Amino acid sequence: MTSLDPVLEVFDKDGVRLTVEDAVATVTLAQPAKRNAQSPALWRALVEAGRSLPGSVRVVVLRGEGKSFSAGLDRQAFTPEGFEGEPSFLDLARGSDEELDAVIAEYQEAFTWWRRNDIVSIAAVQGHAIGAGFQLALACDLRVVAQDVQFAMRETSLGLVPDLTGTHPLVAAVGYARALEICATGRFVQAAEAERIGLANLVVPVEELDGAVRDLAAALLAAPRDAVVETKALLRGAQERTYEEQRVAERAAQARRLRDLAGLAD
Numbered sequence: 004m005t006s007l008d009p010v011l012e013v014f015d016k017d018g019v020r021l022t023v024e025d026a027v028a029t030v031t032l033a034q035p036a037k038r039n040a041q042s043p044a045l046w047r048a049l050v051e052a053g054r055s056l057p058g059s060v061r062v063v064v065l066r067g068e069g070k071s072f073s074a075g076l077d078r079q080a081f082t083p084e085g086f087e088g089e090p091s092f093l094d095l096a097r098g099s100d101e102e103l104d105a106v107i108a109e110y111q112e113a114f115t116w117w118r119r120n121d122i123v124s125i126a127a128v129q130g131h132a133i134g135a136g137f138q139l140a141l142a143c144d145l146r147v148v149a150q151d152v153q154f155a156m157r158e159t160s161l162g163l164v165p166d167l168t169g170t171h172p173l174v175a176a177v178g179y180a181r182a183l184e185i186c187a188t189g190r191f192v193q194a195a196e197a198e199r200i201g202l203a204n205l206v207v208p209v210e211e212l213d214g215a216v217r218d219l220a221a222a223l224l225a226a227p228r229d230a231v232v233e234t235k236a237l238l239r240g241a242q243e244r245t246y247e248e249q250r251v252a253e254r255a256a257q258a259r260r261l262r263d264l265a266g267l268a269d
Contacts, residue, residue, distance in 0.1 A: 013055050019048035026061040027220050035069025040077035041135045043089050046113035053116035061228055062220045063117065065143055066127040066213075073136025075157065107166055114142040114168040120236045123223050127216045128152050129209055138169030141176070144235070146202060147216050149209040153191045154202060160189035175242060176201045233260060 013021040018034040030052050032039035056063065067073050077086070085091025095103055117124040126140040129149035134157045140146055156173075158165045165173075165186060174182045177200045185192060197203040207215045223231065233256045241249050 014048075014051070017044040017048040018042070019045060019052055021052045021055060023057060023060060026059055026224055027064065028056055028060045028062070029064045029066065032065075032067040032073055035067075035071075037077065038069065038071040038074035038131060039067045039136070040074050041139075042077045042080070042086055043110065044086070046110050049113035050116070053119075056122070061122060061231070062223050063122050063124045064127055064216055064220065065117070065124060065139070066216075067129065067136075069130075071130035071136075072126075072128045072132040072152075073139060074131045075134030075136045081161075111166070111168050114138060117142045118144060118239065120232050120239070123231065123235065125216055125219060127212055128154075128203075129212055131155075133157055134165075135167055138165060138167040141169045141172040142167075145204045145219070146197075147205045147207065147212065147219060148194055148197055148203040149212045150194045150206060151209055152194045152197060152203075152206075154185075154193075154197060155189055155191045156186045157189045159186050229263060230260060 009024060011023045013023055013028075015021075015033065018032060018037075018039070020031040020033045022029050022031070030049070032045070034040065034045075079086055080092055083091060083093060085094070090106075095106055098106075123145065124143040126143035126146045127148075128140050128146055130151055131153050132140045133153070133155045137154050137156050140154070156165055156169070170182070170186075173185070176182075177185070181200060192200075192202060194203065194206045198206045205215060205219070237249075237252055237256055240252060244252060
């Protein structure tokens with residue numbers, strides 16, 4: 004593609020495709036035959052996608068190609084041989100605590116950048132979003148889901164724990180008791196419940212998912228960028244601040260905005 008094309012394909016590798024159209028980037032999980040099952044190579048590609056975003060991007064849409072958003076971790080990870088060129092999970096388990104911690108931290112990087120203050124991320128979720136797929140959807144700021152969505156946190160059922168950054172946003176969205184019940188049972192959460200308990204911002208028919216996400220992105224872009232960035236930072240920090248600390252943070256943020264609008268910014 005040339006620079007004159009309205010849509011720029013930044014890269015397409017290891018099951019991840021990144022395209023950019025003006026202020027909107029789209030990250031697509033592009034292995035529909037495998038229901039977008041995840042692997043360390045895919046996670047590294049997601050990290051690269053975050054690092055490759057042009058500075059003009061304000062909204063990032065995460066979607067899955069095919070009938071499923073992501074069926075979770077590729078089961079090949081649990082075989083003795085694991086993935087070609089990667090240490091198997093059995094090999095990792097035999098390593099030191101420090102080595103295992105470092106590897107998991109590297110995997111988590113694919114799930115952390117979606118909440119950067121300079122962007123708003125939207126997960127467009129259809130079909131299965133299981134385990135790592137559920138956690139990837141939770142990594143985004145907002146979730147628009149199709150009526151056929153099925154969320155499930157299956158790690159506990161496999162004798163593991165959710166370790167790809169999904170526990171914090173899950174508790175923030177639905178509360179401790181509901182989060183524990185969802186994780187400990189591994190049950191499916193479908194569209195109507197997801198909207199009712201706060202997992203989904205919006206539920207739409209499958210065929211309307213892309214259009215609904217485009218409309219939401221356009222609404223987000225209608226506000227001045229700096230105001231959205233400041234507001235997102237305020238809201239993200241609210242859980243860790245006391246009421247009085249949040250009041251102080253609001254005043255400081257508003258002072259910055261007023262000075263900027265008046266042309267008095269440092």
